[in-house]
Amino acid sequence: MKKRFLTLLAVLCIVCCLTAPALAADTYIMDDADLLSNEEEQTLLSDCMEAETTYACGVYIVTVEDFTVYGSNDPYEAATKLYTQYDLGVGENRDGILLMLSMAERDYSVVTHGYYANAVFDNSTLDEICSGFLSQFRFDDWYNGFASFTEDCLAELRVYEINQKNYYGEDYQSYYNPGTLSLDERLLHMPESYWLVVLLVPPVIALVVVLIMKRGMRTAGIATRAGAYIPKGGVDLRVRQDAYTHTTTRVIHHESNHGSGGGGGGFSGRSGKF
């Protein structure tokens, strides 16, 4: 009996050991379009796991046949839905970066989420990362494209950590988690644009309000209208002409790339064709 139990336990351990990497791979790489082999996934996985364990920032890859099945005509929106649906991200702010490929129309989208991830992957950084993987995807070189993505992400996280440690010290990540920051610290790191809003908008609103109040101190004024003295049925409309003359057309081109915000804790990123 004891021997049988130990055997069962050993089998369970082996099964767990074998399936754990596969489960972990599913967490970081969701290859529904089947672009990667299992070996390739395992190789990419090491970068993803290092990003999470060392830098507290998730790096994710999702491939789909057609992103429109996620209820959006915009690849960026679809990627944000996937990020939320799979509950991706690390820590309280769900920091992470996701690359989504949709094969039907060759669309891609990169979205970042969380204060820390948005700060690391700003506009210029995303440009570099995108140009790296796009140059591979154009030749349908999926593995090298994804490898470029995960390696570039990891490299950016490394560089950012070095810079931040030099500036803020070892505890630099707490600045990207507002819940852990004191009021003084948050004020210290408030963007300049926020300070401009705080300093300029209130006096303008206050001035408008007090001028309205001052105007209310004088209630006399010359009447310019006599609408109150039009009796019921006093308007006799004789001519009512509405003539169409012409149509003008204006086209506004919207770049499908979504500019990276970088300042807030929500989503930012970009999308396009590969």
Added chain:
Amino acid sequence: MATQVTNYQCPSCMAPLHFVGESGRLECDYCESTYTVAEIEALYADANNKAAQEELSADAQAQYHDQWGEDAKNMRAYSCPSCGAELICDVTTAATSCPYCGNPTIVPGQFAGTRKPDYVIPFQLSKEDAVDALRKHCKGKPLLPKAFKSEHHIQELKGVYVPFWLFDGEADADVTFTATRTHSHRRGDDEIINTQHFRVRRAGTVRYKGVPVDGSSKMPDDYMDAIEPYDYEELKPFAMAYLPGFLADKFDVSADSSFARAKARMGNSALDSMAETVFGYETCIPVSQHTQVKNTNTCYVLMPVWMLSTRWKGKNYLFAMNGQTGKIVGELPVSWGRFWGWFFGLTAGIGAALLAILLGSM
């Protein structure tokens, strides 16, 4: 020789009578008798006619001309029937009170012949209502100096029947607008915006009934305009018995001169009326507009106005209250300390709220 005026006296005790808006009757403060307007009008009809005739002849003016020079043109002298004192009044004064015996005094000649008002709206609100309205008017004014409410003194409070012209008219308006409707749709990354342009024309006639313009140069036009409107349902055929107890002036701005103001108001409102019939467009801009206003009828009416003058820190503040509806207008002093206090307080409050929102969003 002074011209004739009439004191409305109580038939029972000969004390002065005055019109009370709340009861709509003439009342005697001494024996508490009350009389309808019709009763007193019938009683004083002969006396008023006689006084009016004398006023129209106005030969008494000549003797003052020598003594007062050019000023005499704007003055009239009357003899108070109660105490015999000589009253020197403005040429337009139609009702006043004797400064010696305090009796309400009417100058019937001011309303004789073609100058007689067609209608009058009797006072419906009392002196106490006017004081109360001023107190309420001062409430809820954050910029009003705190001391004003307690330190200001009502220098003068008088009920005045102000002469108004009521103009009926028709305004022909013809307006052309350019209007647009916009539709947009997306094609790939492009947003296509189609703007349809229309030429819209509206023409018609707008009728007006009783656009008021005050016919007294002494009354500030902005105050008289601001206390509008009056309820014309309460218009009564003119009778001098409504005047005792109040001041009254006859008009000194003619109907023709006053019509210019009514005409401008009618024209503007006619254009508004045309514009209101244009809908279903996103933009609508008038490109040409023509109005032609004609006067179809004019009435001469006396309207009840309470004029309140207060003095505070050496400056007079004037208020006017509609004696029928109680609407009060005027100018209140501004405390610059409060002005800047509110400015900096609001700036700090809004700034703190904005800061909290922005910090929360970080």
